[in-house]
Every structure is written in C-alpha cells, then in structure tokens.
Amino acid sequence: MSNLFEDLETGPDAPETIYAVVECLKGERNKYEYDKDLPGVVLDRVLHSNVHYPSDYGFIPQTWYDDDDPLDVLVLVEDQTFPGCVIEARPVALMKMDDDGEQDDKVIAVPIEDPRYDHIEDLDDVPDHLRAEIDEFFETYKNLEAGKEVETLGWEDKTAAIDAIEHSQELYDEKF
Secondary structure, X not given: OOXXXXXXXXXXXXXXXXXXXXXXXXXXXXXXXXXXXXXXXXXXXXXXXXXXXXXXXEEOOOOOOOOOOOOXXXXXXXXXXXXXXXXXEEEEEEEEEEEOOEEOOEEEEEEOOOHHHOOOOOHHHOOHHHHHHHHXXXXXXXXXXXXXXXXXXXXXOHHHHHHHHHHHHHHHHHHO
C-alpha cells in the first residue's frame, strides 16, 4: 500500500503546484488524520465546538513543519471531496497561527482542476469574508477542549506560502 506522506512527492511543480492530501472535509466536524504508520486515514476526534471546516483541509506530502507535523493546507473547494483524496493545487496565501505555543501556519490553496478558482492567484483575490470565516473557525474550533489555546496571527501573501512550503521541504529532508 502506498504511503501518501512519504511516497507521494510534494507536487508536480512544487512549491508552485503542490499535492494536498485531504483529511478533513468542508462542512464537517470530524477531525480525520492521515496515519503514516498504517497508512490510512483515521478519525482523530470530533470537534468539541459546534463549528465545521470551512474548506477541505489536510497536509502537503513530504513536508515537515515547526509544529512537528506535515505542513497544513486548506484547499478552497465548492464541494467537499473525501478523506485521502489528492488534489493538485496552487498555493495563494498563508494564514499564520499559534497552536498551544507552536507555529502551526496554514497554506491556503486552490484546486488546479476547478475553473471557479482560476482568478484566485494571491491573498488579495481571496474574498475578505472567506478569510474572516477561516480565521473564526481556527480561533474557536478548540474552545471547548480543555487546556487548548489557539491564536490566528494574520494573513500573508502567496510568496509567504511558497516560502513556508520550501521551509517545510527542507525540514522534511533533515528529519527523514
């Protein structure tokens, strides 16, 4: 069985075009995680707060980030896909975040194969209200979990997203 974390490359033209491995689905409360040791997608928990993911959410393969996990990615989609789906995507922004004292930034990307997102090239193209929804989700999704503190730290442009991907590729190469 193929391991989507180790065997799948970061993207066909990384860091400008990446693969996003979907774990959590737009509109749902289930927190799935890819377990590279199985390999497969497992239910980690159900979100304690009454919120749902604002987009499909997962990780970029062959990356490692400052929080000792693969680099997170939100892929803006009209309709959810499924856990384990691989989406060829284009990074357009970076949301900075602190999760319990660890840097846990999120790459924002759009699917290459959906013409609805062809016009989204950079942070300024992501609608303000959608950015506010994503911020609100990450500010509140752990509120009812004891001892968990999350703080969103603002938005950065496509260049910052590319830099974060390159940084995560370097950390992956050092660790693995």
